[in-house]
Amino acid sequence: MSDTVADATVPGATLPGAAVLATHDVTLHPYYLPALSAGSYTIQVEHHITATTGGDGTLDEKLSAADQPVQVTAPRFGIDPPTVYACYPPAGSSGDYNTTLPHLTLTAASLPWERRIDPDLQDDRDGDPQAEVTVPWMTLLLLTDQDVQAVPPSTDAAAPTDPASAIRTWTVGDAFSLHTDNVAVPDLGVLSETEKQTSCRTVDVPLAAVKDLLPRRTELPLLAHMRHVTNHPSTHNDDQFLPGRYSVMVGNRLARARAVTNDVDSVQPFTAVLVSLEGYGNRDFLGGAVSTTQAAVRLVVLWSWSFTSITNPYGSFATLARNLAEEAHRTGSMLQLPTPDSPSGPVEVAACYRLRRGYVPVAHGVEDGDTTIGWYRGPFTPVWPPSVPPSASGTSEHHVRTRAGEVASAAGSLVYLPDIGTFDVSFAAAFTIGRLLVMADPALAAGLSRLRADAVRALHRATAATHRGERPARAVFEDMVARDIGSEFTDKLKDLHNHDTGGTDTETAVGGVGEVLRVAVAAVLSGVPDEQPGRRPATLRASITMALDEVIEQHRARLMDAGLAPHALLAALPFDHLVPDEAMLPAESIRFFYLDPYWLDALVQGATSIGAATGLDQYVTARAVARGFTEPEAGPSPLCGLLLRSRLVEHWPNLTIDPGCALEDGEQIGMVQIHPAPDILLVLFDAVPETVTLREPPHALHFGIDSPVDDKDGGTINLRSPQDDFTFGTGTYSLGEPLNGGALKGVADHLRPNAIHGAGQVLDLLASAHPGGADTGLVAALASTLHVGLEEMTDMVVALELLDTRQELTFTRTDPQEDTR
Numbered sequence: 168m169s170d171t172v173a174d175a176t177v178p179g180a181t182l183p184g185a186a187v188l189a190t191h192d193v194t195l196h197p198y199y200l201p202a203l204s205a206g207s208y209t210i211q212v213e214h215h216i217t218a219t220t221g222g223d224g225t226l227d228e229k230l231s232a233a234d235q236p237v238q239v240t241a242p243r244f245g246i247d248p249p250t251v252y253a254c255y256p257p258a259g260s261s262g263d264y265n266t267t268l269p270h271l272t273l274t275a276a277s278l279p280w281e282r283r284i285d286p287d288l289q290d291d292r293d294g295d296p297q298a299e300v301t302v303p304w305m306t307l308l309l310l311t312d313q314d315v316q317a318v319p320p321s322t323d324a325a326a327p328t329d330p331a332s333a334i335r336t337w338t339v340g341d342a343f344s345l346h347t348d349n350v351a352v353p354d355l356g357v358l359s360e361t362e363k364q365t366s367c368r369t370v371d372v373p374l375a376a377v378k379d380l381l382p383r384r385t386e387l388p389l390l391a392h393m394r395h396v397t398n399h400p401s402t403h404n405d406d407q408f409l410p411g412r413y414s415v416m417v418g419n420r421l422a423r424a425r426a427v428t429n430d431v432d433s434v435q436p437f438t439a440v441l442v443s444l445e446g447y448g449n450r451d452f453l454g455g456a457v458s459t460t461q462a463a464v465r466l467v468v469l470w471s472w473s474f475t476s477i478t479n480p481y482g483s484f485a486t487l488a489r490n491l492a493e494e495a496h497r498t499g500s501m502l503q504l505p506t507p508d509s510p511s512g513p514v515e516v517a518a519c520y521r522l523r524r525g526y527v528p529v530a531h532g533v534e535d536g537d538t539t540i541g542w543y544r545g546p547f548t549p550v551w552p553p554s555v556p557p558s559a560s561g562t563s564e565h566h567v568r569t570r571a572g573e574v575a576s577a578a579g580s581l582v583y584l585p586d587i588g589t590f591d592v593s594f595a596a597a598f599t600i601g602r603l604l605v606m607a608d609p610a611l612a613a614g615l616s617r618l619r620a621d622a623v624r625a626l627h628r629a630t631a632a633t634h635r636g637e638r639p640a641r642a643v644f645e646d647m648v649a650r651d652i653g654s655e656f657t658d659k660l661k662d663l664h665n666h667d668t669g670g671t672d673t674e675t676a677v678g679g680v681g682e683v684l685r686v687a688v689a690a691v692l693s694g695v696p697d698e699q700p701g702r703r704p705a706t707l708r709a710s711i712t713m714a715l716d717e718v719i720e721q722h723r724a725r726l727m728d729a730g731l732a733p734h735a736l737l738a739a740l741p742f743d744h745l746v747p748d749e750a751m752l753p754a755e756s757i758r759f760f761y762l763d764p765y766w767l768d769a770l771v772q773g774a775t776s777i778g779a780a781t782g783l784d785q786y787v788t789a790r791a792v793a794r795g796f797t798e799p800e801a802g803p804s805p806l807c808g809l810l811l812r813s814r815l816v817e818h819w820p821n822l823t824i825d826p827g828c829a830l831e832d833g834e835q836i837g838m839v840q841i842h843p844a845p846d847i848l849l850v851l852f853d854a855v856p857e858t859v860t861l862r863e864p865p866h867a868l869h870f871g872i873d874s875p876v877d878d879k880d881g882g883t884i885n886l887r888s889p890q891d892d893f894t895f896g897t898g899t900y901s902l903g904e905p906l907n908g909g910a911l912k913g914v915a916d917h918l919r920p921n922a923i924h925g926a927g928q929v930l931d932l933l934a935s936a937h938p939g940g941a942d943t944g945l946v947a948a949l950a951s952t953l954h955v956g957l958e959e960m961t962d963m964v965v966a967l968e969l970l971d972t973r974q975e976l977t978f979t980r981t982d983p984q985e986d987t988r
Contacts, residue, residue: 197962199393201277205241241281244367255869258472264422267871276412279303285448303391309420330438351461353446368468376924384454386932424478442466485874488976501549502758541592547760594769601773614729618722622787629714723795734839805851817846821864826856863973871971882914889964917945
């Protein structure tokens with residue numbers, strides 16, 4: 168025996184319906200036929216012997232035939248739980264499934280084709296590939312409470328209130344013999360006693376609902392296919408793509424919730440039922456000649472599950488993403504207040520110059536008590552910040568830099584703007600909020616104190632070790648006591664009270680500290696000969712530097728963990744310090760920015776100024792912070808980022824942000840995500856990406872359309888190439904590759920008309936099935952949009968076009984304007 172397979176291979180690398188497909192090969196088959204369908208067969212063996220004897224004699228004898236009856240079995244009234252591999256939407260789940268067609272994945276690859284909806288029809292496998300043998304004997308229906316309420320209840324059961332309660336479990340014999348006066352039952356021929364005693368589940372569906380919801384006979388093959396998965400990595404744990412062959416049943420009804428009213432989420436429970444159509448092949452609702460006069464149809468339920476579809480008043484992912492794009496195109500995508508295109512007058516021109524660089528006007532109280540206008544901008548700027556100047560010493564490990572230079576107060580961070588006679592208060596605010604952050608964070612304040620205390624102890628140990636030399640500590644101490652060391656040390660410190668440490672530069676300050684220590688210790692130990700090794704100033708300074716470096720190494724990572732990392736400081740800031748005016752980030756908007764290193768420097772300087780009483784404190788703190796910024800615990804050093812304020816953040820918490828291509832060295836662009844509010848997402852990048860893509864969270868491979876049918880476009884299906892080397896527009900595409908600009912809009916025009924049950928939800932796949940109707944169904948519309956013939960829209964191609972992709976929105980970088988300040 169051999170299996171019959173229709174091939175349609177789709178390389179995973181060219182099918183971006185789900186991210187995990189990049190590491191798989193997925194092959195779609197329109198059908199996967201067993202060698203024999205379920206039923207009774209007879210194997211007949213005949214022996215016909217012919218032989219040539221000596222001379223002219225021949226032997227020609229035909230023995231009597233031997234017959235052997237064979238019964239090919241297959242599931243008929245239910246399927247075992249291990250046969251069900253996956254279902255979507257997940258059982259018991261709630262979510263926005265308004266664009267989803269439910270589907271069920273089975274481990275039995277040939278199960279949908281192992282029986283016939285009409286067993287009396289000839290099993291012709293050499294004819295038309297759309298012959299009866301390729302028509303599945305099962306289909307997936309989606310039911311609501313309205314679809315079962317009209318069913319007449321059994322005499323011993325209450326009227327059903329939902330599809331789940333309408334499903335009844337009993338024996339096959341009872342199901343097809345009891346309470347059938349007004350309910351149609353399938354014609355399954357003569358059932359054995361064993362079959363009659365088999366347990367089964369059934370649901371009675373009103374005839375009107377059956378006609379509205381059940382796929383047409385010609386549509387059934389379009390809603391079943393076989394999926395073959397290969398090349399699965401052993402390290403992957405997503406069982407949705409384990410290698411193997413699977414049969415997939417797809418529903419024809421969108422899981423749309425009821426219409427939204429009063430800005431309240433609408434909720435619609437659904438029950439998906441996999442039902443058997445065996446024995447109904449001759450009925451009129453499946454294109455047969457037998458008219459159905461009963462009020463309801465009894466369907467055998469092979470499997471079922473329930474879920475809830477929710478529609479919120481703010482739209483789907485596709486709708487919200489499109490609104491983001493339109494808002495950014497209309498008002499701009501950089502973080503700044505809107506300004507007139509053509510300002511008039513010098514005052515308006517000067518104001519627009521500041522506003523376009525991310526500033527907002529604020530009230531500024533000056534020293535004499537008056538209040539004037541100042542300009543404030545947070546760490547995020549819509550223009551490219553100027554280069555950071557080197558330190559006075561030329562080293563990269565210098566103290567915190569600001570526009571106003573190295574300062575130790577907020578007042579010293581004010582920047583006067585002589586052209587407009589006001590102050591830029593940005594760095595002063597950064598310095599102040601940095602101090603407040605540390606004072607409000609006991610762990611961070613304690614970490615800074617421990618660093619400075621350990622530095623003092625290390626300095627003392629290095630000084631003692633250097634100047635003790637080879638003499639025992641006790642002998643040194645006795646000499647010091649004999650010389651009245653207390654008085655002498657006090658006098659020397661008084662003499663050094665006004666000692667100049669050489670300024671506030673880091674390296675000069677270190678020299679000052681070293682010089683003070685060298686002079687003080689030399690004065691105290693004046694009785695010790697200078698020529699002895701280990702007591703020279705250079706040796707002392709080297710010992711001190713080494714000791715302090717050890718302390719810095721011990722504390723730099725701890726300080727980052729305590730909250731001094733750049734992203735941690737930004738996350739701790741009040742949001743109005745990041746975005747000082749709500750109009751800069753209105754609802755349902757996305758804004759991009761660059762990070763101002765001056766502002767961040769002022770923030771860090773303010774934070775580290777708390778408790779820094781000496782030059783030693785400043786030195787060890789600055790070096791610990793500078794080295795700590797290179798620690799993995801500090802995260803990537805941010806250069807730019809984005810702010811997203813949208814329902815996308817709130818309703819899709821696993822929203823994916825892709826910063827585009829990798830860096831030149833092959834490394835990916837690093838990023839940190841922060842949620843300042845439930846509907847706000849802050850993303851920081853350590854390099855400037857050329858593109859930024861927002862993607863719907865990853866999901867398992869499923870089916871549906873790409874935007875709701877009540878959208879302004881009436882529902883959209885983004886198209887893929889139906890074959891290799893497919894030409895569409897100006898491009899050539901491989902099989903399964905998304906077509907640039909290829910989309911079928913107006914899916915709402917291809918829903919079943921005049922339907923009472925499932926109105927506006929059931930896809931009208933082959934509308935030409937209506938008597939005298941034109942080819943206005945969804946399949947014909949797909950063919951027209953793809954510019955292919957209707958005969959090329961095979962079962963596999965339809966399944967390929969209905970694969971539901973992750974929605975995405977991509978922004979492309981433009982050349983930034985430089986901030987000249």
